[in-house]
Amino acid sequence: MTDIEVKNLSRTYEYYRKQQGLLGSFKSLFHREKLYAEAVKNISFSIESGELIGFLGPNGAGKTTTLKMLSGILHPTNGEVKVLGHIPSQREKIYQKQFALVMGQKNQLIQDLPAIETFVVNKEIYEIPDKEFQENLEELVNLFDIKNILDIQVRKLSLGQRMKCELVAALLHKPKVLFLDEPTIGLDVVAQKNIRDFIKKYNREKKTTIILTSHYMEDIKELCQRVIIINLGKIIYDGKLDDLIKKYAPHKLLKVVFNGNGVRREEVEKFGEIDEFNPYVCTFKTNRSEAKNTAVALLSSNLPVDDIIIDEVDIDDVVRKIFTSQS
Amino acid sequence: MIYLIHRMKKFLTIVKAFWQRALTYRFTVLVYRIGEIGETLVLILMWSAIYGGQKNIGGLTLQEMITYILIGNFFNAIIRNFLSSVIARDIKDGRLSMFLIKPMGYFSYILSQEIGRISLATMMSVLSSTLVIIFFINTFIWDFDVTYLLVILAMVILAFIAELLLSYLIGLIAFWTDEVDGLYATIDRIKKFFSGGYFPLNLLPIAFVQVSFALPFAYSFFVPAQLYLKKVDLSTGLKGLLIQIIWILVLYGIIKIVWNRGLKRYEGVGI
Numbered sequence: 001m002t003d004i005e006v007k008n009l010s011r012t013y014e015y016y017r018k019q020q021g022l023l024g025s026f027k028s029l030f031h032r033e034k035l036y037a038e039a040v041k042n043i044s045f046s047i048e049s050g051e052l053i054g055f056l057g058p059n060g061a062g063k064t065t066t067l068k069m070l071s072g073i074l075h076p077t078n079g080e081v082k083v084l085g086h087i088p089s090q091r092e093k094i095y096q097k098q099f100a101l102v103m104g105q106k107n108q109l110i111q112d113l114p115a116i117e118t119f120v121v122n123k124e125i126y127e128i129p130d131k132e133f134q135e136n137l138e139e140l141v142n143l144f145d146i147k148n149i150l151d152i153q154v155r156k157l158s159l160g161q162r163m164k165c166e167l168v169a170a171l172l173h174k175p176k177v178l179f180l181d182e183p184t185i186g187l188d189v190v191a192q193k194n195i196r197d198f199i200k201k202y203n204r205e206k207k208t209t210i211i212l213t214s215h216y217m218e219d220i221k222e223l224c225q226r227v228i229i230i231n232l233g234k235i236i237y238d239g240k241l242d243d244l245i246k247k248y249a250p251h252k253l254l255k256v257v258f259n260g261n262g263v264r265r266e267e268v269e270k271f272g273e274i275d276e277f278n279p280y281v282c283t284f285k286t287n288r289s290e291a292k293n294t295a296v297a298l299l300s301s302n303l304p305v306d307d308i309i310i311d312e313v314d315i316d317d318v319v320r321k322i323f324t325s326q327s
Numbered sequence: 328m329i330y331l332i333h334r335m336k337k338f339l340t341i342v343k344a345f346w347q348r349a350l351t352y353r354f355t356v357l358v359y360r361i362g363e364i365g366e367t368l369v370l371i372l373m374w375s376a377i378y379g380g381q382k383n384i385g386g387l388t389l390q391e392m393i394t395y396i397l398i399g400n401f402f403n404a405i406i407r408n409f410l411s412s413v414i415a416r417d418i419k420d421g422r423l424s425m426f427l428i429k430p431m432g433y434f435s436y437i438l439s440q441e442i443g444r445i446s447l448a449t450m451m452s453v454l455s456s457t458l459v460i461i462f463f464i465n466t467f468i469w470d471f472d473v474t475y476l477l478v479i480l481a482m483v484i485l486a487f488i489a490e491l492l493l494s495y496l497i498g499l500i501a502f503w504t505d506e507v508d509g510l511y512a513t514i515d516r517i518k519k520f521f522s523g524g525y526f527p528l529n530l531l532p533i534a535f536v537q538v539s540f541a542l543p544f545a546y547s548f549f550v551p552a553q554l555y556l557k558k559v560d561l562s563t564g565l566k567g568l569l570i571q572i573i574w575i576l577v578l579y580g581i582i583k584i585v586w587n588r589g590l591k592r593y594e595g596v597g598i
Binding site: 068071072073074075091093096097099100101103106107108110112113117118120121123124125126127153 | 333336337340341344345347348351352421422424425427428429430431436591593
């Protein structure tokens with residue numbers, strides 16, 4: 001079943017340019033130069049029920065704008081969006097009760113009260129029956145192990161604790177579709193891993209459809225099989241993460257360690273394109289099909305080879321390459 | 328019926344949550360009262376000095392003037408709210424987004440929140456105003472005419488609603504301007520002037536009084552205070568209620584339009 005259907009979606013923002021300085025501010029009181037920015041340009045994709053999709057792209061690529069249109073905060077300038085058969089911008093209650101949006105940089109928790117109070121308010125807003133609420137709350141609280149912070153003012157919690165509470169607040173009504181906009185932003189590695197593990201488990205157990213945006217490749221690598229890469233408002237890749245590497249990185253990295261006195265550059269140049277070189281460690285870029293042959297050739301030569309590692313190009317590098325080649 | 332009970336429950340839960348918030352900041356709530364009491368006392372002191380030996384200014388004796396100030400401020404403590412800045416901030420910071428995705432209207436949510444937020448402050452205000460009245464127990468004119476009190480009660484409730492809607496409307500201007508502090512401050516002063524909060528409106532030329540009777544502001548201070556003093560008759564009071572209801576409907580209509588247009592502009596801040 002298709003949960004999310006996006007067709008030729010575009011969104012344009014209006015903004016103004018202000019000249020630098022005080023004089024510019026005065027001028028802009030009377031006349032402002034109006035500009036338009038196309039944050040999302042004619043994108044289309046569809047997502048099946050239960051999928052966990054990674055939404056990748058640099059700052060300002062249009063990720064959040066797309067999520068906002070999927071959750072009905074923004075009206076599309078052009079194109080169509082359908083989530084669970086509803087048009088989000090109509091803001092039907094029946095749709096709103098079936099999805100949740102968590103933004104790493106915006107919070108829904110009432111800052112001056114303990115998180116439990118927001119949970120209770122959400123229970124009423126989403127009209128969750130008492131029994132269901134108790135069960136969900138208990139389950140989520142145990143999963144995150146946050147029983148002991150429920151009665152502490154949200155302002156006093158650490159960022160990681162707060163994020164856990166944000167997720168609980170968003171999941172109490174058991175959404176079928178979940179939008180996570182940089183849920184791990186600003187968190188330390190341990191907290192990041194906690195959140196990541198939770199998302200993985202939740203997606204697996206509840207079959208919730210999840211779209212995740214993140215700047216941390218770790219999140220994407222760990223969680224998503226399929227990624228949609230968006231840059232300058234356009235989708236530039238939509239497919240499996242593994243295929244992405246094959247498509248954009250047609251070569252593998254062959255790392256050769258030498259012992260003894262090492263080698264000279266001229267001695268190894270004939271084996272392939274050198275990526276990095278020092279007398280003891282040399283990395284070659286080779287075609288996928290030729291990696292093995294190159295390794296054999298190296299081993300059978302009389303160079304003092306100690307070890308050979310054949311590795312994929314790092315996904316971070318692939319993505320960075322895509323982004324830079326685009327802009 | 329069940330629908331109504333559900334709605335009430337939502338409303339009460341939010342009110343309760345923000346009651347708790349207000350209790351967290353009891354220091355603020357308490358300290359505000361000092362300023363309020365001070366202001367009332369200064370007004371009384373000022374008018375006592377102005378009267379000097381005079382018996383009557385603008386149809387009021389000094390005793391009536393002091394009663395006017397005390398009872399007017401008592402009503403005002405019940406009526407006012409601080410909604411505009413809350414809404415403007417939600418819009419400016421993009422927090423409105425978090426409400427737009429919830430199966431509850433922002434209007435209902437924010438009104439419940441504001442009632443929860445201010446109800447404690449209001450009670451404290453009413454308490455402190457009552458204390459000041461008791462302090463002036465010998466000067467204060469006591470009058471318990473039930474019909475008048477009922478009209479006053481209705482007027483205060485309607486004034487509360489009208490002011491809530493007005494603040495909401497001012498807050499929504501942030502869709503276009505991001506900030507509304509200046510607008511709020513200006514309207515607040517106009518409001519206080521036309522409400523008779525600085526001085527009784529009948530000290531001014533009759534044209535002013537007539538204009539202010541057509542505006543909603545006089546019904547938050549001047550008219551209920553004058554009713555209490557029986558300086559205006561019941562029919563004026565009843566006519567006032569009608570004018571208030573018209574204002575409430577007009578404000579509600581404008582809010583609907585402004586909200587819909589504003590939302591189209593709303594960009595949720597940040598791409």
